Amino acid sequence: FSLQMQSRFDGNMGFPGGLMDKGPQETPVEALNRELVEEINLDLSRFACQQEDILLTHVNHSKKLVTYFYAKEVNLVEFSEIEKAVLDSEEWGTETYGVLRVPLFTMSDGYRGFPVFLANKFAGNARIQLLKAITAKNILSEDEVN
Template identity: 45%
Template structure:
């Protein structure tokens, strides 16, 4: 997991607003982006929290370099997203996120809970009266694969979650298959942008690589998809 002090208390007023790379400075990312404390002023809004779980992974396959293992899941509505969900009234955001992740993917509340050191951003959607918190948490590769194996045993598996997926972080020789193709799936809300922001924040992909994969995703999808 990320962060040097997983048990320490982080003053909420010190939770930062993230730096957004130029290639992702679009309305779906920047609109409503604010500090955690500022967002909490909208007391009548509902809150939700989600987390990107990732692990370092070395090596490569015939298709490309692994770089890392990054988890998303197929939701009940047919879209891809990150584990998490609505926070109950009066519930701490981190406690609610860990609860939702335990229900959806069998996340361990004792072995590797998400903490405030994993916090990344807060975005307010005024049209929906929603406050959306996003966390990025690092685990070991063994923890990651164990989570994949145990996900089908989770309470909400087959109800809210229909399976986990590893995001292909490479681009294949035809310049489209791999991550560019994956980005043309249907994602819930801003989950696609959050995925790319997480890759930037963790240094898995550089800003130039993110810009390149966005271009290929948007401009090469009508070309031949071959190995």
């Protein structure tokens, strides 16, 4: 298993995505796919997200902001193609500052690997979303995550 995240312009770890455009009406999943092209140069003909890929919804009442989190499973060859395309994205070096794999293991000191990774800075709900993706896709059990 590998899991892709990005290093962002604002110094946080995060997932690609963004806000829905106010002008032309678009659905959340259309907005996501648009952002995926801009930020990670995703080939939508093969890897577009579908509504059924949704895993989490967060409602921030004070900011009047609803955020949706989608996770898409691909095989390792596809994963490698997707990550290579990131460096040719329109927003590489402006929004997207890095592409990375999450270390999904804990080293023998009980700390390095996934626990250290989780101690990094995360944008918005990205840390919760990461943990959700890991359990929802059966990469680790909830017990292992805890």
